[in-house]
Each structure stands twice: as C-alpha cells, then as structure tokens.
Amino acid sequence: MNFKYVLCLCLFSFLKLNAQTIVKSPDGKLYVSVSISSGMPLYSISYNAKTFLENSPLGLKTNVGDFSTGLVLKQNPDQNKIDETYQLPNIKQSNVYYEANEAVFSFTKENKPAIDVIFRVSNNNVAFKYKIHPQKEIMSCVVEEEASGFMLPQGTTTFLCPQSKPMTGFARSAPSYETSYALDDAMGKNGIGEGYTFPCLFKVNNNGWVLISETGVDGNYCGSRLIGREKGLYTIGFPMPGENNGNGTTSPGIALPGETPWRTITIGETLAPIVATTIPFDLVQPKYKASKEYQYTKGTWSWIMKMDNNTTFSIQKQYIDFSAALGYETILVDALWDTQIGKEKIVELAEYGKSKNVGLYLWYNSNGYWNDAPQGPRGIMDNAAIRRQEMAWMKSIGVKGIKVDFFGGDKQVTMKLYEDILTDANDFGIMVIFHGCTLPRGWERMYPNYAASEAVLASENLHFGQASCDNEAKSAATHTFIRNTVGSMDFGGSALNEFYNSDNIPNKGSKRITSDVFALATAVLFQSGVQHFALAPNNLTDAPVWAINFMKEVPTTWDEVRFLEGYPGKYVILARRKGTKWWIAGINAQKETLKIKLKLPMIVSGTALQYYSDDAQLNGKKEILKVKKNQEAEIKIPCNGGILLSN
Numbered sequence: 001m002n003f004k005y006v007l008c009l010c011l012f013s014f015l016k017l018n019a020q021t022i023v024k025s026p027d028g029k030l031y032v033s034v035s036i037s038s039g040m041p042l043y044s045i046s047y048n049a050k051t052f053l054e055n056s057p058l059g060l061k062t063n064v065g066d067f068s069t070g071l072v073l074k075q076n077p078d079q080n081k082i083d084e085t086y087q088l089p090n091i092k093q094s095n096v097y098y099e100a101n102e103a104v105f106s107f108t109k110e111n112k113p114a115i116d117v118i119f120r121v122s123n124n125n126v127a128f129k130y131k132i133h134p135q136k137e138i139m140s141c142v143v144e145e146e147a148s149g150f151m152l153p154q155g156t157t158t159f160l161c162p163q164s165k166p167m168t169g170f171a172r173s174a175p176s177y178e179t180s181y182a183l184d185d186a187m188g189k190n191g192i193g194e195g196y197t198f199p200c201l202f203k204v205n206n207n208g209w210v211l212i213s214e215t216g217v218d219g220n221y222c223g224s225r226l227i228g229r230e231k232g233l234y235t236i237g238f239p240m241p242g243e244n245n246g247n248g249t250t251s252p253g254i255a256l257p258g259e260t261p262w263r264t265i266t267i268g269e270t271l272a273p274i275v276a277t278t279i280p281f282d283l284v285q286p287k288y289k290a291s292k293e294y295q296y297t298k299g300t301w302s303w304i305m306k307m308d309n310n311t312t313f314s315i316q317k318q319y320i321d322f323s324a325a326l327g328y329e330t331i332l333v334d335a336l337w338d339t340q341i342g343k344e345k346i347v348e349l350a351e352y353g354k355s356k357n358v359g360l361y362l363w364y365n366s367n368g369y370w371n372d373a374p375q376g377p378r379g380i381m382d383n384a385a386i387r388r389q390e391m392a393w394m395k396s397i398g399v400k401g402i403k404v405d406f407f408g409g410d411k412q413v414t415m416k417l418y419e420d421i422l423t424d425a426n427d428f429g430i431m432v433i434f435h436g437c438t439l440p441r442g443w444e445r446m447y448p449n450y451a452a453s454e455a456v457l458a459s460e461n462l463h464f465g466q467a468s469c470d471n472e473a474k475s476a477a478t479h480t481f482i483r484n485t486v487g488s489m490d491f492g493g494s495a496l497n498e499f500y501n502s503d504n505i506p507n508k509g510s511k512r513i514t515s516d517v518f519a520l521a522t523a524v525l526f527q528s529g530v531q532h533f534a535l536a537p538n539n540l541t542d543a544p545v546w547a548i549n550f551m552k553e554v555p556t557t558w559d560e561v562r563f564l565e566g567y568p569g570k571y572v573i574l575a576r577r578k579g580t581k582w583w584i585a586g587i588n589a590q591k592e593t594l595k596i597k598l599k600l601p602m603i604v605s606g607t608a609l610q611y612y613s614d615d616a617q618l619n620g621k622k623e624i625l626k627v628k629k630n631q632e633a634e635i636k637i638p639c640n641g642g643i644l645l646s647n
Contacts, residue, residue: 021077023103027123030267034058034105034119036073041107041117044151045126047267050207051153054232058117058128059147060260064135067115068147071107078104082120090296090451090488090529091281091444092561092576098122098282104131118259120283124273126265127283129216134256142253146224146236148263150212152202154232157184159201159482159568162191163225166242166409171372173408175243176436177455180471181478183569190228195237197455198439199486200226201274201568208269213486215280215442216261218287219419221252223410223438224261236263243409244370252412261441271481275563275574280486281445287419290448292429296529296557297400299323299330299361304459304492304534306502308375311336313345317352322537324356327552330400332361332532335375343393350397359400361433361532366407366417373406373436381421391428401431401451401530410438422447433490433530440487444529451530452490456483459492459534463500466510473514473589473640474569480525481568488528494519494551495534496543504538514587514640515618516547521642523554524576524585531556546622550612550644554583565596571637575602584645588637598633600645605629607647614641 023032031046041058044051059068082100100122107114113133120127128148132141161181164174177197184203190196199213212234217223227237239250254260262284266277300323302315311334319331331353337346350360365375368382380390381404394402404421407414418434425432426449434440435454443450456479461468468475483489496519501509512519523533539548555578564584566572571594573586582602588594593616603609604627611625616638625645627633635643 021103021105023101023119023121025121025123026099026101030121030124030126032119032121032126034117036071039070039072040068041071041073041105043128045265045267047208048269052204052207052210052267053265054151054153056151056233057147057149057235060115060130060132060143061145061147062132062141062143064138064141065109065114067107067109067132070109071114072109074106074108077106086445088281088445089557091278092276092527092558093278094557094559096278096282098278100282122279122282124266124268125277125279125282126267127262127279129262130260132254132256132258139256140253141256142249142251143260144251146238146260149233149235150265152187152210152232152234153204155205156187156232157203158187159183159203159478160185160191160196161482163194163197165192165194166240167245167371171374171406172245173371173373173406173436175410176408177439178457180457181482181569183478187232188228188230194240195225195227197225199482200234201482208267209271209274211266211274211277211482211485213264213280214261215264215486216284216446217415217441218446219412219416220254221261221415222250222412223415223441225410239410243411244414247370248409248411248413250411270563271566272563274481274485276561277485280442284442284446286448287446288423288426288448291426294431294449295329296451297329298326298556299328299332299530299532300326300535301332301334301492301532303332303334304463304495305497305500305536307463308336310502311340313341313349316341316349318537320349320353320356320358322535322540323358325540326535326548329357330359330361330532332363332403334363334403335365335405337362338377347397350399354398359398361401361403362394362399363403363405366404371406371408382417384420384424387421388424388427391424391430394430395428399430401433403433403435405435405437407434407437414438422450425449431530435490444488452488452528454490456489456491458490459495462495462512463510469510469513472512473518473587476522476525476587477566477572477589478569480572480574481566484527489526490528490530491522491526492532493526493534494523496539496547497536504536504542515614515620515642516544517612517614517620517644518587518640518642520547520550520554520612521585521587521644523551524583524644525572525574525587527558527561529557544620546612547620562602564598573598573643577602582647586635586637586643588639588641591639593639594637596635598635600627600631600633603627603631603647605631609633609645609647612642612644614638
C-alpha cells in the first residue's frame with residue numbers, strides 16, 4: 001500500500017471512537033460526534049476542542065413509525081466529500097467555494113431501515129437533514145414531530161426574536177417575523193410562549209457564537225421555529241395550529257422515500273463566520289432555470305413617507321422622475337393602486353417609466369381566506385389561473401416585479417403558495433419580493449427570480465412610532481448579526497427625511513434621531529439584491545449633496561463581505577466589496593462615542609479613502625482619510641451616528 005494512500009486514510013475526516021462516529025470539517029477544527037444511547041440518536045459539536053453543543057437529540061415521529069427511539073445505528077456510515085463552486089449575484093458573496101465532509105448515518109428499527117441522518121460539516125458550519133425510508137408498502141407519511149434539538153452549554157446567553165401568537169397584529173396577519181429581539185438574555189425561556197423565529201443566535205460563554213437556522217424549505221415541508229426548553233435545550237417546533245386562520249395542517253406530509261429540509265448550525269470563535277456564512281445557499285440547488293437574466297436594482301417607493309392615500313398616478317409619476325434623477329431602475333407602486341390608479345393608468349405609468357428607463361414593481365395582497373388585510377389588489381395571488389392571467393398582463397406592459405404581502409403562516413400549504421407564486425412569476429420573467437412573510441430559506445439560489453423578503457421589524461415601523469425611531473440604531477446593529485446573515489432583507493430604509501411625513505415637515509410624525517451618515521451606512525450594512533430606499537423627492541434639495549451622491553453610487557449586489565468589529569445591538573463595522581472597490585460601513589447604538597483603531601487588511605497603506613463621519617451633534621461631513629502604514633484608521637462614531645469609508 002503506497003504512503004500517499006495511507007496518509008489519505010489517516011487524514012480522512014471520519015473516525016470511530018468509543019462507539020461514536022466523528023465527522024470533521026475540512027480544516028479539522030470542527031468536530032461532530034454522532035452516537036446512540038438506549039436507542040436514542042444523539043450528536044454533539046466542538047470547535048477547537050471547545051464544546052459548543054452538548055449531546056443533543058435527533059429523530060422524527062411520524063404516522064408510520066416513531067424514529068426517535070428504539071433505533072440501532074449501523075456501523076461505517078457512507079462517506080462523501082463535497083467540493084463545488086457556484087456563482088450567485090444576489091447574496092453576500094458572488095463566488096462561493098463550498099467544501100464539506102458528508103456522512104450518512106443509517107438507523108434501523110426492528111431490523112428494518114428507518115431513517116438516515118445526513119450530516120455535512122464544512123469549516124464553521126454543520127448541517128443535517130433526515131431521509132425517511134418506506135415502511136413496508138407505505139409510500140407516504142406525515143411528520144408529526146421532529147425530535148431534533150440543540151443543547152447549549154450552561155452560561156450561554158441568547159439573542160432571539162420571539163414568535164408571535166397566530167392571528168394577531170395588523171388584520172390578524174401574524175406571524176410575520178416582526179417582533180423585537182431580546183439581546184444577551186438568559187436561557188430557559190420560550191419567548192411569549194410560542195418559541196423563537198429563525199435565525200437564532202447564541203453566545204456560548206467565552207468560547208464564541210452559534211447561529212441556528214434552516215434552509216431548503218419549499219412546498220414539500222413546513223417552516224419551523226425553535227422551542228425553548230429547560231437546561232439549555234432548544235428543539236424544532238412546527239407551525240402553530242391557529243396560523244392562517246386555522247387553515248392547513250401543522251404537520252408536513254412527504255412522499256417516501258423523502259427528505260426533510262436542512263437544519264444549519266454556524267459556529268465561530270468570533271462573529272466573523274456568522275456574518276460571512278453562505279451555508280443557507282451551499283446546501284440547496286436551483287429548482288428551475290431562470291426564464292431570463294434578472295436584474296438586481298435600486299429603486300424608490302412613495303409609501304414609506306406618503307402612506308396609502310398617495311398611491312396615485314401623479315405621485316407615482318413624480319417618483320419615476322425621482323428614480324430617474326438618482327439613476328435608479330425601478331419604483332415600487334404600493335398597496336391600493338388597483339382602486340386609486342387603476343389598470344389603464346398603470347399601463348400609462350409603465351409607458352412613462354420606460355421613457356425614463358424606470359420599471360415598475362407592483363404590490364399585491366397574498367390572500368384569500370386566511371387574514372383580514374383589506375388592501376388591494378386581493379384575491380389574485382392565491383388563485384393559480386387568475387394569478388397567471390395577471391402575470392401575463394404584467395409581462396405585456398413590462399412590469400419588472402411584484403411585492404406580495406400578508407401571508408402570516410409557516411404551514412406547508414403556505415410554503416407551497418410561496419413556491420407557486422415564484423414559479424409562475426418566473427414563467428413571465430417577473431421578480432418577487434415578499435412582505436408580511438416568513439424567513440427566506442435558501443431561496444436566492446432555489447428560485448432564480450426571488451428578490452428579497454421582509455421578515456423583520458422593518459422601516460414602516462419607523463413611520464408608525466417614535467419608539468422604533470429611538471431604537472433604530474440598536475435594531476440595525478442587531479439585524480447585521482442575525483436576520484440578514486441568512487437571506488436578503490427587504491428593510492426599505494436609508495431615509496434622509498428628518499421627519500416621517502409626506503413633505504418632511506418639522507414636528508409632524510415620528511422623528512429620525514439617527515444621522516444622515518447612519519442612513520447611508522445601512523445601505524451597505526443591509527444586504528438585499530433589490531433595494532427600494534426610503535428616500536423622497538424633496539431630498540434632492542434638502543439633503544446634503546454628498547449624501548445624495550453616495551446613494552446614487554452605492555451598489556445593491558456584492559462580491560464579498562468581511563466582519564471588522566461589533567456586538568449585537570451595540571455597534572457594527574463591516575466591509576463589502578464590489579469589484580475592486582471596498583465599502584466600509586459602521587454604526588453605533590451605544591450612548592458613549594465609539595473610538596476604534598480600525599484594522600483594514602484589505603486596503604493598501606497610504607490609500608486615500610473617501611470618509612463620511614459625524615460630529616458629536618450628528619452633523620455629517622465628507623473628507624479624505626489616509627490609511628496608516630499599519631493598515632489602520634482611527635475612527636469615531638457617536639451614538640446614533642455612522643461612518644463610511646470607500647477606496
């Protein structure tokens with residue numbers, strides 16, 4: 001046997017130790033141990049010899065068998081090395097190299113094949129899913145419960161977003177992933193009684209960080225949440241019975257043999273792997289081919305400042321002119337256009353937009369029968385025949401995309417509606433934004449015409465209440481580390497109006513307390529391939545010229561992201577690259593001014609950077625800052641302020 005072959009065997013990432021099977025990451029730092037105890041499958045995770053997940057349960061309970069107990073683990077798991085590259089323009093990294101070690105652990109029950117647990121371990125990421133085998137002649141099943149759990153070590157603190165009660169909120173349209181995060185909280189809680197929405201972030205003592213989420217969810221399964229238990233255990237929870245007005249089952253049905261979506265766990269000694277992870281996209285494949293080359297664009301929308309009653313022909317025409325002046329490619333025509341503008345005038349508006357090289361996104365209500373949201377157009381997106389007829393009309397007038405709102409549920413029937421809307425829209429070359437919706441779960445890669453999802457307490461709340469404005473910096477410094485790590489986030493921000501009202505009139509409506517530089521920084525911090533910013537036509541004359549020029553130039557698609565500094569809810573500084581140009585953005589939510597010697601390893605010493613910063617009174621300015629010989633830059637960010645650097 002030659003030495004090279006022996007060496008490969010020794011280095012291969014699957015070892016048998018004390019009836020445990022160890023799966024290692026390609027760099028050898030991340031260990032997953034799979035074992036069985038009294039017929040119950042377990043796994044644990046360590047990184048650099050530090051425990052991040054203690055023995056945690058695996059398994060499923062179905063209507064054709066309980067596959068969480070009484071199992072026997074077959075020896076010698078099937079092994080595979082994953083080595084692939086892919087390109088995806090609308091995520092945080094445009095060119096991705098995915099390398100992982102895969103092991104398929106097969107379990108039998110009563111001497112018959114039961115389930116496989118498929119683990120993939122890449123550097124800083126663990127993912128697993130289940131494959132359920134047919135039981136005798138039974139070729140379909142209902143998954144009644146998933147035993148999958150995550151046992152965090154004692155002393156872990158949590159950064160979690162509670163799942164809302166079903167049929168609550170505006171027009172009984174919750175849950176829609178729009179509750180506030182509890183930061184640096186203790187374990188042992190369960191939100192407001194219904195668990196937590198993905199993604200879920202944990203700080204494991206002084207060892208580092210764990211981000212738990214899921215990916216690959218489509219119409220063949222339901223979306224899940226995390227249920228808080230005692231002693232550091234969190235388990236997978238299926239949708240609540242009351243979601244979507246009680247319509248649809250909470251338990252997903254699958255054909256056999258069949259597979260579940262992936263559960264993902266990202267681990268880092270710092271927050272850098274959390275911010276940079278591409279695991280939601282690494283594990284999935286496109287479900288269909290793009291019907292055309294889709295464009296990821298910048299745009300404006302009137303609703304955030306002017307609200308429902310200004311979805312009128314004259315105002316939308318004004319916003320087309322505004323987008324054209326900024327060099328943007330779209331406007332978003334929001335709710336009630338069907339009654340306040342009408343289809344005939346939409347055709348005219350689309351023609352006017354074409355003359356300005358500005359396309360339209362049109363808003364639609366998703367329902368149907370599952371909540372009380374009254375805004376129109378209604379009764380279109382939930383009906384396949386009517387939906388496709390509407391999309392054919394949109395294609396005929398050159399509509400670029402749609403924004404579909406008010407879903408309010410994670411049941412399998414709702415996930416199928418998301419998929420059906422996306423699939424039909426692709427047939428007509430239309431991009432899709434979702435609002436009042438679930439978290440995207442790998443959808444950027446699965447659905448080529450998917451643009452973005454809200455699934456966050458977004459900019460509309462800044463209009464609705466001063467409390468949201470007061471907490472804007474804290475929230476922005478949270479989303480970068482949690483919600484926006486796993487998928488495009490349609491926040492609709494970067495407002496330059498001082499007041500959230502139609503004409504920026506002083507002391508009318510809620511007041512923005514963050515700076516103009518802060519507003520620009522969020523255009524870099526918040527990742528979404530398609531952006532409709534909260535700018536207003538008056539900003540062409542009442543905002544600083546340097547701010548408007550920046551918003552004209554800032555990209556919406558990126559080639560790379562790097563975490564530089566930060567802590568959830570306190571402050572964040574990160575860098576994004578587009579081509580050879582770096583855009584470095586930071587914000588501060590702490591009362592004290594943040595003073596940092598910022599290391600910039602991607603910037604050559606002596607480089608003159610465009611530098612946007614705030615003074616103590618949040619007055620912004622633009623100047624030149626030279627990077628020092630040690631590739632450092634000294635920066636200050638006051639509370640509610642920001643910084644921007646670009647080469």
